[in-house]
Amino acid sequence: MVKVKPACRIRFNKTLCIGCLRDVKACPTRAIRMVEGRHVYEPDLCIGCGECIRVCPAGAVKAVSSEFSPPENEIPVAIVSPVLYTQFPGESPENILRGLRSTGFHETMDISYFIEMFQCAAEEYIVRNRETLKSPWPLISPVCPVVVRLIESRFPSLLPHVLPVINPVGLGSEETVRRLSNEYEKKGSPVLYYISPCPNRMVPELPDFHHERTYPERVIGIAEIYGDLSRYLDKIRKEPHIQSCSDPFKYCAIETRLMWGMSGGEIAGINSERTLAISGLEATVAYLEKIESGMFQDVEYIEFRTCPEGCLGGTLTAVDRYLTKSVVQKMLLKSGFKRHLSRSTILHLYEEEWFSAKSDSLRWRRRFARYKPPLSIEALQEMYRLVDLIQGMDCAACGAPSCREFAEDVVRGEASLSDCIVLRARGLVAEQDVRKEKNEVDVKELAEKFGLEVAAGASGLDRKVRGGYCGDLLSDVMGKAAEGCVWLTIQGHQNILAVAVLREMAAVILVGGYQPEAETREKADKEGIPILLWHSAAFELAGRLYEAGVGK
Structure with a gap:
């Protein structure tokens, strides 16, 4: 898995x-x-x-999106949302899919087929929920992964409202892998590349909302492939017309599905009069707050999209959202709106629980790895006391998004009162105490004070130390270590110098008696980043650094 x-x-x-x-x-x-x-x-x-x-x-x-450079043992498959077609006004979906295959994808899968299946399944769930009341009203669309994560993070009480039906990308991904695994059994394993309008994973990370995924997935922004795809389309237009495949699973680029990317496109295919479509992050948060307070219980289904105008307004699209919206509207005027799948077929699959996400509110679990523990009553009182003391205007000069978040950071020990320019201006924190409170020292002073041996990079001993970080996982250090810190690690290879340079660290301290490799010493001398040696456990040195107030 x-x-x-x-x-x-x-x-x-x-x-x-x-x-x-x-x-x-x-x-x-x-x-x-x-x-x-x-x-x-x-x-x-x-x-x-x-x-x-x-x-x-x-x-x-x-x-950040994936690079398209698949090895020989992988079968790259493009998962295509109808949003991609709107980026090329006047171009047929068949040509766009051909263009994608020309760029290196072995297969393309248009999720239009599964969009209609999802809409039919959602409609059936709504009808049955009127009698069973299994889920509270209003039901919330599970389609946008951002909305699902937002609910997990800020509105966990609304998790039972999320429609327990697997979304179109989830349905399509599982079916794609099932079919192609048999087709390419001897050539390699399928790897799915979602051509995405926003920086997201393909499927919401929901417990029990999908079977265990047995396939790797990647994300490529529409804007990143737009240039290459445009060049291939120019060539395809000059080629003779090729009869498109009749397999609706791979080539179901129905014009009416183009409106899926618009705000309101999802509910347009669901037969219910009591529906709403909300787009934009601020509006989404505002309406989730209203639902949490008990409003909109007379509404059966709400489609949320955090991007303005829906997926057409995603940050990774290449064409202006209002232009693409105009393209969709004109195509709908020509083609009208009709369904192409048999309702009896959908009902048969529904009865077999093919769409079921097996949602159970008791089994929801948080998917954010860094979960902050709740503050005690005393800590909350201290936080609100600090908010009253600051009386600021959420200027964010301290680096936190608001005064409340800053006060919480202070209470949790992740920030200092001296970071607040309002308190310093009022004289509540003396300006001359700021550097003292930070307790800055240079690497040379640190080495002399704690008896650290200088192994390499002696030209950088005048670097200022503003904190410390312990860790051996490079990706973790890259994401969390602060500028000007000393890094305690057992790693001695030269990659640690690359991380230290990128994070602008003061020094690297090898603990536990570990020694740097020869290439590491050479690179440290070249970059001017000191490598210090500590022959005892990291725990001991970290405790002594903390007691000495380094970085406080």
Whole structure:
């Protein structure tokens, strides 16, 4: 089984960053902080909404997606949303799928077929829920992974409202792997690449909402393949017309499914008059708050999309959302709206629980790896006392998105009162005490004080130490270690220097008697990053550094 791990969905370019803090304020789960001019990002808290990308005026925040370079033993398969077709006005879906296969994909799977299946299954669940009341009203669409993660993070009481039907991408992915595994049994294993309009995984990470996934998945932004695909389409237009495959599973690019990417496109295919469609992150949060307070119980189904205008407004699309919306509307005027699948077929699959997500509110579990423990009553009282003391205007100059978040960070020991410019301006925290409170020392002083041996990088002994970090997993250190810290590790290979340079660390301390490799010493001398040696356990040195107030 392929394990689902928290994904790093965005990256920050320090060179382009102008320090406006708009991304810090925009994040709905408070996953971003600004510490000493550098972004500190918690990927485990990120829901992949892309709002930080959308609001950054300097383009310093970018999405992270997969590179398309499959090895020989993998069969790359493109999972195609109808949103991709809207990016090429006037181009037939068949040509776009041919273009994708020209770029290197062995197969393409259009999820239009499964969109209609999902809509029929959702409609049937709504009809039956009127009698059974198995789920509370209103039901919430499970289609947008961002909305599902947002509910998990901020509105866990609404989890029973999420429709327990597997979404179109989940249905299509399982069926694709099942079919292609037999077809390519001797050539390799299928790897799914979702051509995505936003920085998301293919399927919401919901417990019991899918069978155990036995396939690897990747995400490629539409904007990243737009240029190459456009060039192949230019060539395809000059080629003679090729009769398209009649298999609806692979080529079901129905014009009416194009509206799936628009806000309201999902509920348009569900036969219920009591439905709503909400788009945009602020509106989504506002309406989830209203549902949590008991409103909209007379509504049966609500479609949420955090991107403005729906998936057409995703941060990884290549064409303006209003232009693509106009394209969809014109195509609908020509083709009308009709269903292409037999209702009896869908009902047969429904009775066999083919769509069932097996949702059980008692078995929901949190999927965010970094779960902050709840504050005690005393800590909460201290937090609110600090909020009253600051009396700020959520300026975010401290690096936290709001005064309340800053006060919580202080109570949790993750920030200092001296970070607040309001308190410093009022004289409640003396300006001259700020550096003292940080207790900055340079690497040379640190080495002399704790008896650390300098193994390499002596030219950097004047670097300032602003904190410490312990860890041996490079990806963890890359995501969480602060600028100016000393890094305690047992790793001695040269990759630690690459991490230290990227994170702008003060020094690397090899603990437990471990020695750096020759290449590591050479690189440390070249980069001017000291490598210090400590012959006892990391636990002992970390405790002594903490007691000495390093980084406090």
